[in-house]
Amino acid sequence: GAVVSQHPSWVICKSGTSVKIECRSLDFQATTMFWYRQFPKQSLMLMATSNEGSKATYEQGVEKDKFLINHASLTLSTLTVTSAHPEDSSFYICSARGAVNTEAFFGQGTRLTVV
Amino acid sequence: KQEVTQIPAALSVPEGENLVLNCSFTDSAIYNLQWFRQDPGKGLTSLLLIQSSQREQTSGRLNASLDKSSGRSTLYIAASQPGDSATYLCAVNGNNRLAFGKGNQVVVIP
Numbered sequence: 001g002a003v004v005s006q007h008p009s010w011v012i013c014k015s016g017t018s019v020k021i022e023c024r025s026l027d028f029q030a031t032t033m034f035w036y037r038q039f040p041k042q043s044l045m046l047m048a049t050s051n052e053g054s055k056a057t058y059e060q061g062v063e064k065d066k067f068l069i070n071h072a073s074l075t076l077s078t079l080t081v082t083s084a085h086p087e088d089s090s091f092y093i094c095s096a097r098g099a100v101n102t103e104a105f106f107g108q109g110t111r112l113t114v115v
Numbered sequence: 116k117q118e119v120t121q122i123p124a125a126l127s128v129p130e131g132e133n134l135v136l137n138c139s140f141t142d143s144a145i146y147n148l149q150w151f152r153q154d155p156g157k158g159l160t161s162l163l164l165i166q167s168s169q170r171e172q173t174s175g176r177l178n179a180s181l182d183k184s185s186g187r188s189t190l191y192i193a194a195s196q197p198g199d200s201a202t203y204l205c206a207v208n209g210n211n212r213l214a215f216g217k218g219n220q221v222v223v224i225p
Contacts, residue, residue: 006158032211043119043204043215044159093158100211101146106159 002028004096006107013084013114021079021110023094029074030096034104035067038091050077084114117142119207121216129224134192136219138205143183146211150179150190151204153218159204163190195223 003026013019023033032051036044048064050056050071058064066088068080077096081088093109118141128134138148147166151159163179165172165188171180176193192199202220206213 004158034213041217043217044213046212049212091156095159095213097211101208103147103161103164104149104206104208104213105161106151108158109156111156 002026002096002098002103002105004030004094004105004107006094006110008110009108010111011113013112015085015114016083018080018082019084019112021081021092021094021112023077023079023096023107025075025096025098025105028096028098030077031074031099032097033071033077034095034097035069035077035079036093036095038093038109044093047079081112084112086114088112089114117145117207117209117214119205119214119216121203121205121219123219124217125220125222127222127224128195130195130197132195134190134195134199134221134223136190136192136203136205136221138188138190138216140186140188140205140207140214142207142209143186144209145183146208148179148181148188148208149206149213150177150188151206153202153204155202162203195221197223197225199223 005024035047048056048058056069071077094107150162165181178191202218204218205216
């Protein structure tokens with residue numbers, strides 16, 4: 001299958017700072033990328049959907065000013081957690097699709113810990 | 116809103132037994148369904164994709180069936196191995212959005 005690379009795999013940051021997570025499709029062009037959050041022993045919660053060159057669409061309850069998403073090219077999307085707080089600590093996973101409703105491929109995930 | 120349920124939540128089987136994992140969903144208006152594997156602390160690995168027009172899909176020891184009208188999918192893993200220990204997630208795709216179940220946590224005992 002296609003490869004989606006996510007970096008970093010883990011990060012620890014101080015409360016109040018910002019953290020950027022990158023998601024790259026390595027061998028295909030991703031028209032749509034998705035960002036999820038996963039709590040322990042829970043399912044994946046969709047945070048936002050981004051299409052290349054346009055603004056991301058955020059799910060209800062997700063603060064767009066806190067979770068900034070940029071999809072500047074067909075192979076790269078970034079999620080920036082701004083002014084991070086301990087409650088933002090979680091596992092974040094990105095996903096990418098080459099075309100609408102086709103197979104989705106996922107990154108390795110990023111474990112964010114805010115201290 | 117699509118709701119996806121996976122039963123059982125957790126199971127342990129001896130090595131060599133066949134695994135049967137169930138997924139049900141409430142809205143049958145789907146484009147496709149994917150089964151994923153997730154190891155602890157890792158991302159998701161796509162195992163099988165079944166289009167809404169298909170009844171089943173096979174890859175090696177894995178076979179997934181889909182009954183769209185009744186809102187059910189089953190993942191069969193033949194002759195389980197300790198390396199199959201993981202959480203298996205079912206995801207239903209409607210309008211370019213995936214709805215996930217909470218997963219089947221599988222332990223294969225050597």
